[in-house]
Amino acid sequence: MKFRQILWLFLPATLLLVAFIAAPSFDLFRASVFDPDFTTEHFERLINRSVYLDVMWRTIRVSLTVAVLCTLIGYPVAFFINLQPRRRQTLLLFLILIPMWMSILIRTYAWIVILGRDGLVNQMLAMLGLATEPMQMLYTSGAVLAAMVQILLPIQILTCYAAMTEIDFDLIRAARVLGARPRQALARVFLPLSLDGTLTGLVIVFMLSMGFFITPALLGGRQDTMIANLIEFQVQRLNWSFAAALGVVLLVLTVGMIVALRGAGKLLARRVLKGGL
């Protein structure tokens, strides 16, 4: 086949990307700077009001926290699964996948049942006599964090697990017989080889967190508003252009952070790969 002919094979994918990603993004951007004539007022408003800057900063901070927590919990879980016999691995992976079949909305409502005034946790505390007053857990940042981590954790577990299954077990044996204690084999061989996949998972979780809307809306208070909640609020008040500007900011922040995280990951990888931790 000639190169020209091969190019045609790109056509369907290109059309798809243009129709569903490039065109809407362009629309979004246009809406943010034409109201109806060209204006930068929406972006100026965003930058000049500390409320909005606070929300942006919080969105990044919460997303990073969620991504890091998912990694700190997900990596050991994936490690544990990877150690099990084949058939038990399949079972465990299946159990981890089950919650992903339920909508985020339902999983968020489940947290209301657990954390509410008469919820599971408060009932338990009362039963054990540990609290006389029900604890306020709903509408706190902690509730948002817990739910977001619970919702996104399977993704990080599966990504880490996938990276770990790629590691040839003979490499660990080689490390051992060459003189590495189990911990050293872990730090010098296993960890570096699973690092790339783990960072990928971290970035995916971060990216998904940046767009979270339902969970902070239902479980958080005013202090937990994220960019997506702001967008919804502005759309409801028909401030289309301002909502579009927020959308552009969310997109830019997300892409920028992904680039930054990958860069930091590369630096970390280079250090770790050089001679172990």
Next chain:
Amino acid sequence: MSVADLSFNQVTKRFGKVVALDKFDLDVAPGEFVTFLGPSGSGKTTALNILAGFAAATEGDVRIGDRSVVNLPPEKRNVGMVFQSYSLFPHLTVFENVAFPLRLRGTRGAALTARVIAALEMVHLGDYAARMPSELSGGQRQRVAFARAVIFDPPVLLMDEPLSALDLKLREQMQLEIKRFHAQIGCTIIFVTHDQGEALTLSDRVAVMRDGQIAQVGSPQEIYDRPNSQYVAEFIGRTNLFRLNAGQGGTWTIDGLGVTMPPVRGANATNTLLSVRPEKIRPVDSDEAGQVSFDARLTQVIFQGDHVQYEAVSSGGSPLYFQDYRGPGTHLMKRGEQIRLGFDPGDAVPVARDVA
């Protein structure tokens, strides 16, 4: 330079119902090059894993030097190992791969660099220190794996089918290099292979394995010339097997050849097969004294340059084959030719028939 003897004493390894090693017994002298040779599934890797500490013996004892190692983890056993797929660390340079065992032993700085470079030079890879393993050819990776396995001067080196992933020419070249390294380093080597040619080329002694046991252990020549069973005779090289029947006064008749043999060493009621290597059979003029000879017709002539392989059928109806190494003055015979063939009874080995 360090070197140690090692021994397996009645080592049994079971995986559930599968018996991978069955009362395995072997003593290896310091500096000896011993090959485990056997078909896939005969327990070679299991024996090596038990020696390296990757698997625990179900029963029995393993000693390296003067101490039992059954309770030592792999990192305490101080053995080098070359894996079948090399198992170089893909995230480390060639230099760091080879430096790995030294770093774990606390070597640093100039001493480390000097030793790593020396090891790489020994395997002719002095210029490749900065490369990643993925940037090396199969043979080069093999050499790096070797340098890494011996750099900390282990008294025992284990190699599990290290050459099986290489093509024939490279394999033969690496065999010679390994022989040279062994002469240079002097450590005890346990080498696993399923390639009998490789075993004969490399070893001081070959342990032919079968179903988790040693079928026969001995020098390459002993194994080849005096196989102790049909299994070993057929596994090492190629051979003709004829059926023996007891005759008058300790003599034996050979089925299919229709000849009588004088009493022969090792022939008895159980060893009822006669193994005769193809290169031991040759055309004879008439009934030469001391030869077992018989009539045959050539059915196939395969010219192989330095030798010719003939297939024939004896007048008694037995198929057989023999080789002629084309010494001075030999001529090529033709298919269909009627000839008289013979062999020296001393070159024929009675073996027990395998119970299938």
